[in-house]
Amino acid sequence: MPVPPDFSAPIRISAKERALSQIQRWIIEGTLQPGEKLIDAELADSLAVSRTPIREALQLLEVQGLVSMHPGRETRVTGIEKEDILKMYPVLASLHALAAEYTAQLILPEQIEMLKELNTQFGKAIEIGQPFQAMEIDEQFHNLIVELSDNPYIASFSASLQIHIRRFKYIFLNQPLTATQTSVAEHASIILAFEKRDKETASAMMKQNLLRPMRELHALI
Amino acid sequence: MPVPPDFSAPIRISAKERALSQIQRWIIEGTLQPGEKLIDAELADSLAVSRTPIREALQLLEVQGLVSMHPGRETRVTGIEKEDILKMYPVLASLHALAAEYTAQLILPEQIEMLKELNTQFGKAIEIGQPFQAMEIDEQFHNLIVELSDNPYIASFSASLQIHIRRFKYIFLNQPLTATQTSVAEHASIILAFEKRDKETASAMMKQNLLRPMRELHALI
């Protein structure tokens, strides 16, 4: 949860961390498919490290819910179903709605400017037909609000859900979902609510800004 | 997050799991104090296992936010402050409110009976002055609703927060907070809302049932 108050620049990257991010990427992007069996010795071979950092990485991935380990038996990539998206988004929406509530009370003028700038870029990316870039800017927008809410639990849970959602999109979609100008307008409403320090509206709009894409996504697949 | 669909009875308990639950208990109960430095070799000695399962347990505890590891440098129990409770409870309240929303739509009559029975026991425990038992029954009540909501993300995040809240109570309180009949009444309202399939009321009451104790707790210390 915590991302502890640590300032250490990750200059040196450990074998465990490399293994973790690589395997995580493989799972999210579908290189390692849902249900696939994982053998630590093989992964160790692939990544040119010993089995220890692999095992450690796999255990962290289990906590994240990307693999499931059956002690003494086997380790597999977790499955994923279309309906799962209906369980991820509402939780993320609740968390981000809460974040917006806090941020509305804490945000500073220059931070509002940052959100406006992000939303402008977001709109442009949609206009010029860059859905992947739009998706990334959208995430930045949401993550900034989460950070400003100053609650490590929200940040941690949100990050975890974003990983699962990203994986879901990779597995079930072939391309990033095209964001719409509706989303740009919702972002603008959220920003306006921040300026008015109206936490109720900010929270409600934030929830809507996440539940609407969920429905679109679920209807699509 | 997921507690995958696995039915394996944990008959055999691994060294890693023993280490994990023991160290976790030590941290929650304050035997290992906030900020205390942890040396895996020492812990390995204390628990009569090698460093491997200890290291694995510590990494899981880091994800849980109970320890913070500075790669190559040191590992410490995370700090905790009085104000942290104001960050834990609102998140838990949001999650449980969402759970109540879903449960209201899914719950079966016999499950409502179980909640009623738990609430009766809860009230009795308060009456006869058994605050610790009351706290445990209260947790069962909430956890049953979370389980019934059938959302592994809520369950996972909720469990994580409960650990931190439990730790908080151990560190800053000397005894479990005495639950009140107000809480019993709130539980009854939640149950009533379930019977009516009124998810809005269930959700609102659930939130209140968590935010009220937060305020009492924060005012107390």
Place this chain on the structure above:
DNA sequence: AAACATTTGTCCGTATGTATA
């Protein structure tokens, strides 16, 4: 500035346990 002490990070061998034949 360099050598030392301490602690963490990694490797690999072995034991244990599970599933299959």
Place this chain on the structure above:
DNA sequence: ATATACATACGGACAAATGTT
């Protein structure tokens, strides 16, 4: 039922990195 193959769980030794004297 027993034996065999296989993957994981654990232990112990070594290497690397950090902070200190």
